[in-house]
Amino acid sequence: MDDKLFDEPVTIRLTANGKLQRIRSANDASAILASVDWPGERTAIHRDAFETAEKVLEGYRSTEDAKIRFLEAAREAGILFDDSHTQTSDPNRIHFESSVSIRPHGSASVREVKSVNGASEVLVDWPHSKRGPYYQSARETIEGAIEGKATPDQARDAFVALAEYAGILVDKSA
Numbered sequence: 001m002d003d004k005l006f007d008e009p010v011t012i013r014l015t016a017n018g019k020l021q022r023i024r025s026a027n028d029a030s031a032i033l034a035s036v037d038w039p040g041e042r043t044a045i046h047r048d049a050f051e052t053a054e055k056v057l058e059g060y061r062s063t064e065d066a067k068i069r070f071l072e073a074a075r076e077a078g079i080l081f082d083d084s085h086t087q088t089s090d091p092n093r094i095h096f097e098s099s100v101s102i103r104p105h106g107s108a109s110v111r112e113v114k115s116v117n118g119a120s121e122v123l124v125d126w127p128h129s130k131r132g133p134y135y136q137s138a139r140e141t142i143e144g145a146i147e148g149k150a151t152p153d154q155a156r157d158a159f160v161a162l163a164e165y166a167g168i169l170v171d172k173s174a
Contacts, residue, residue, distance in 0.1 A: 004063045011081040026056035026066040040077045049073035093117045096156045101170035102163050116145045119159040138162035
């Protein structure tokens with residue numbers, strides 16, 4: 001069977017601490033979509049992605065269709081790993097399952113913090129006059145996650161607690 005390679009692979013991470021997986025073809029997409037490892041529910045978008053990948057393998061749809069549908073399903077499941085900016089700068093970034101929106105001190109713009117490394121960068125710029133026990137606790141947990149002594153979820157929780165305490169957390173539901 002012809003594997004129907006994508007023009008560019010799609011990178012996913014099935015769990016917070018899981019390794020990155022590169023989905024290179026309609027066959028790869030079909031296999032992961034059918035796998036018990038696929039997170040979340042089997043939604044209409046998921047079913048469409050699976051059916052499209054199968055149709056590609058049967059010769060009835062284009063490989064580009066399978067890639068587009070797979071991207072939609074991975075995005076919906078929250079496992080799409082956007083490595084377009086990290087591959088060249090730092091392939092070792094430790095990404096959060098979901099980003100944290102903050103409005104940095106004195107800023108009108110919203111910043112999306114997507115990784116443990118990004119949270120660490122925010123802490124470097126944290127105003128010295130506003131550093132206290134919450135800051136210290138978040139810093140220790142975030143550094144622990146970078147060193148492998150804490151999980152990305154623990155680091156995210158500590159960062160969210162600090163941002164909420166400091167009044168810079170942006171509520172995404174509002």
